[in-house]
Amino acid sequence: xxxxxLLALLPFFLLTLLPAGPPATAAAVVAFGTVVPVPVTxxxxxxxxxxxxxxxxxxxxxxxxxxxxxLAALLRRSxxxxxxxxxxxxxxxxxxxxxxxxxxxxxxxxxxDVTAASIVIRATGLAGLSNGIQTLxxxxxxxxxxxxxxxxxxxxPGGHIVDYPRFGYRGAMLDVARxxxxxxxxxxxxxxxxxxxxxxxxxxxxxxxxxxxxxxxxPNLATYGGSTAVGGGAGGYYTQxxxxxxxxxxxxxxxxxxxxxxxxxxxxxxxASYAPLNCDGVAPPLYTGTDVGFSSLCTSKELTYSxxxxxxxxxxxxxPGPYLHIGGDEAASTAPADYAAFINRAQQIVxxxxxxxxxxxxxxxATPLPSTLAQYWGTTTRDAAVQxxxxxxxxxxxSPANRAYLDMKYNSRTPLGQSxxxxxxxxxxxxxxxxxxLTGVPASAVLGVEAPLWxxxxxxxxDIDYMAFPRLPAIAELGWSPYSTHNWTAFKQRLGAQGPxxxxxxxxxxxxxxxxxxxxx
Ligand code: TNX
Numbered sequence: 001x002x003x004x005x006l007l008a009l010l011p012f013f014l015l016t017l018l019p020a021g022p023p024a025t026a027a028a029v030v031a032f033g034t035v036v037p038v039p040v041t042x043x044x045x046x047x048x049x050x051x052x053x054x055x056x057x058x059x060x061x062x063x064x065x066x067x068x069x070x071l072a073a074l075l076r077r078s079x080x081x082x083x084x085x086x087x088x089x090x091x092x093x094x095x096x097x098x099x100x101x102x103x104x105x106x107x108x109x110x111x112x113d114v115t116a117a118s119i120v121i122r123a124t125g126l127a128g129l130s131n132g133i134q135t136l137x138x139x140x141x142x143x144x145x146x147x148x149x150x151x152x153x154x155x156x157p158g159g160h161i162v163d164y165p166r167f168g169y170r171g172a173m174l175d176v177a178r179x180x181x182x183x184x185x186x187x188x189x190x191x192x193x194x195x196x197x198x199x200x201x202x203x204x205x206x207x208x209x210x211x212x213x214x215x216x217x218x219p220n221l222a223t224y225g226g227s228t229a230v231g232g233g234a235g236g237y238y239t240q241x242x243x244x245x246x247x248x249x250x251x252x253x254x255x256x257x258x259x260x261x262x263x264x265x266x267x268x269x270x271x272a273s274y275a276p277l278n279c280d281g282v283a284p285p286l287y288t289g290t291d292v293g294f295s296s297l298c299t300s301k302e303l304t305y306s307x308x309x310x311x312x313x314x315x316x317x318x319x320p321g322p323y324l325h326i327g328g329d330e331a332a333s334t335a336p337a338d339y340a341a342f343i344n345r346a347q348q349i350v351x352x353x354x355x356x357x358x359x360x361x362x363x364x365x366a367t368p369l370p371s372t373l374a375q376y377w378g379t380t381t382r383d384a385a386v387q388x389x390x391x392x393x394x395x396x397x398x399s400p401a402n403r404a405y406l407d408m409k410y411n412s413r414t415p416l417g418q419s420x421x422x423x424x425x426x427x428x429x430x431x432x433x434x435x436x437x438l439t440g441v442p443a444s445a446v447l448g449v450e451a452p453l454w455x456x457x458x459x460x461x462x463d464i465d466y467m468a469f470p471r472l473p474a475i476a477e478l479g480w481s482p483y484s485t486h487n488w489t490a491f492k493q494r495l496g497a498q499g500p501x502x503x504x505x506x507x508x509x510x511x512x513x514x515x516x517x518x519x520x521x
Contacts, residue, residue: 028141032157034497035138036473037197037480038490039163040109048158050114052140054081059090061098064129066252068096071133075140080149094119094136096129102162108199109164112136114156128164130254131197135161138195138501145504167434169397169448170479171200171258172472174464175407175455177207177269178290179229180236185461187249192468192507194253196476201250202258202325202358202450205238205315208268208287208295212237213259217310218274225269225286230456232288243318251320258358259315262327263308264334264342268295276303290456293332299342309349316353324350329360329377340366347372358397364389373447376438377401379421387440395447398434404475406453406467410510416457417467426512430474430491433483451475462508469502469509470495492516 032044052075060068065085071094072083088095101111101122110123110132121132139157143150172193174186181189190201205213211225214237226237238246247257268287275283279298287295297304316324326346331339343359343366350357357363357372364374364385375397376386390396398404401421408424409417422428435443451472458464473495478486492515499517502509511517 029155029157030139030141031497032139032159034494035135035161036491036494036498037477038485038494039135039161040482040485041163042161043159045115045158045160048114048116049155050116050119050158052079052081052152052154052156056081057084057086057090057093059086059088059093059095061088061096064096064098064126067126067129067133068094070130070253071096071136074137074144075154078144078146078148078150079152079154092118095121096133097122098124098126098129101128105162105164108168109162110135112159112161112163114139114158114160116158119156127199127254130194131163131165134195134197135163138498142501142504145501147506165197165480166482167446167448167479169200169450170198170476171202171397171448171450172198172406172468172475173202173204173260173399173450173452175204175207175453175458176212176238177204177210177262178455179233179459180210180212180226181455181461181464182236183238183242183245185464186246188461189464189468190246190250190253190255192465192472193476194255196473197480198472198476199254200256200258200321200323200448200450202260202452203246204260204262204327204452204454206261206269207266208292209289210235210237211269211273213243213315214239215311215314216240217314218307220273221270221311225273228286228288230288230290233459240314240318247319247321256321256323257319258321258323258325259319260325260327260358261308261311261315262329263346264297264299264304264339265293265295265329265331266327267297270307271295271297274307277301277307293330296331296333297342299334299338304342305345305349308346309352312349312353312355316350316355319355322356323358323373324353324355325358325375326350326363327360328363328366331362336365342366361386361396364394368392368394373397375399375450377405377452381437382439386438390438390441390445394445396438396441396445397447397450398437399450399452400432400437403429403432404449404451406451406471407455407458410512414510416463418454418457424471426470426474426492426495426514427488429471430478430488432478433486434478435483449475449479465502465508466510469507470498470512470515473498 058068110128211221214222222237229235379402
């Protein structure tokens with residue numbers, strides 16, 4: 001290796017010393033233009049920085065104390081400063097204000113001003129302030145993400161941002177059914193999602209290989225149906241208290257949980273738990289393989305509908321968010337007419353429990369309720385049933401499998417994941433427009449995007465990290481930033497700049513060769 005190459009790698013090696021021995025680079029001012037998703041408008045004030053110091057306080061308007069506390073906790077951990085939180089307005093410091101933002105920022109946007117004297121985030125509501133502190137987080141030196149106290153200094157680059165999302169629905173899905181993930185792993189993922197302004201977490205709570213949420217009226221679902229996983233591991237399930245912990249952890253970060261009970265297919269775990277749910281009254285064995293399309297609830301039995309009513313009833317009562325996902329995908333073992341009739345009844349049941357139905361786009365083969373959302377997971381840019389539904393008013397969540405599926409391999413050498421929808425490296429994940437992807441579907445029919453992570457091959461948080469990073473931030477940017485900002489060359493630079501932060505955070509990201517990671521890969 002040449003001396004030059006060695007020198008080029010030096011900052012990276014120094015970074016690897018964090019948090020044990022913080023390097024000089026820890027204090028480097030973050031470039032203003034590296035925020036992901038890219039803000040709607042931002043203007044850097046060259047040469048100006050705000051320094052977080054031992055006397056920095058966070059001032060919060062009434063109602064924003066929780067958000068202020070989250071910011072203060074982040075700062076305290078790595079700066080070691082006291083960072084008190086108090087009522088606005090203060091002099092200097094960081095202010096979180098619920099007044100003064102331009103109306104254009106809407107419910108989720110914010111304005112951020114960093115001057116030498118202060119940092120001020122303004123929004124019209126709490127979600128906007130929460131998004132604003134994520135931008136501020138990304139503008140802090142990467143050492144702020146260290147788990148232990150670092151020496152600083154803590155400069156924030158000066159400038160002005162006005163920012164708001166393109167789409168109201170920016171989601172990520174975690175399949176906790178194929179492999180079970182404990183509450184702590186889900187909370188860790190939520191923290192990662194929030195940094196990129198994702199506001200929905202879809203939990204795929206049941207599938208052939210496991211039922212992961214305790215249902216009091218049908219206890220065997222969790223205790224037996226949840227007792228294994230793909231490959232035959234021990235499985236697991238969330239108690240209702242566990243689920244509520246996830247829901248409130250997410251809600252405190254302005255993330256809404258969308259629970260999914262997949263039906264009528266993907267139901268072997270339920271069918272194995274209760275023999276009467278089967279048309280022939282015989283419970284199949286638990287399943288630990290990875291085939292799809294072989295199971296179906298018995299659409300002709302009334303018991304099936306009281307089962308759904310009770311399951312949905314309990315889940316709806318535990319879920320403050322507006323949505324309940326009924327799956328509906330790959331029901332290859334349900335006759336088409338039975339499928340349509342089943343989905344139509346299931347929708348009524350969900351609506352009766354006060355929730356809006358979400359289904360995989362297969363549900364457009366039934367008769368979607370006017371409020372039902374269809375989640376597109378196909379690999380083509382044309383789908384007749386989806387197009388007709390959209391023209392009749394159905395709103396879509398875009399998760400094309402060959403773009404947005406985080407379980408697809410990056411390339412043939414990726415050790416985890418699948419490849420049925422193709423390889424998805426970062427450029428492919430980023431290179432599409434959710435608002436103009438499907439032929440005959442207008443942008444106005446698109447509610448947003450979601451990046452699903454199926455977990456047949458994924459078993460640990462490190463695996464989640466590896467598949468989600470760096471593609472999740474690409475999907476997040478498609479969901480948040482105006483399409484007029486879409487530019488691969490600019491995006492890959494911003495994305496690369498996140499690498500040192502992920503390193504400090506302990507995120508096991510894939511060092512895609514498409515990105516030049518600062519200091520090398
Ligand atoms: C298809 S996409 C599925 C899932 C699998 C996934 C694996 C969809 C709605 N269903 O059951 O886990 O492929 O990539």
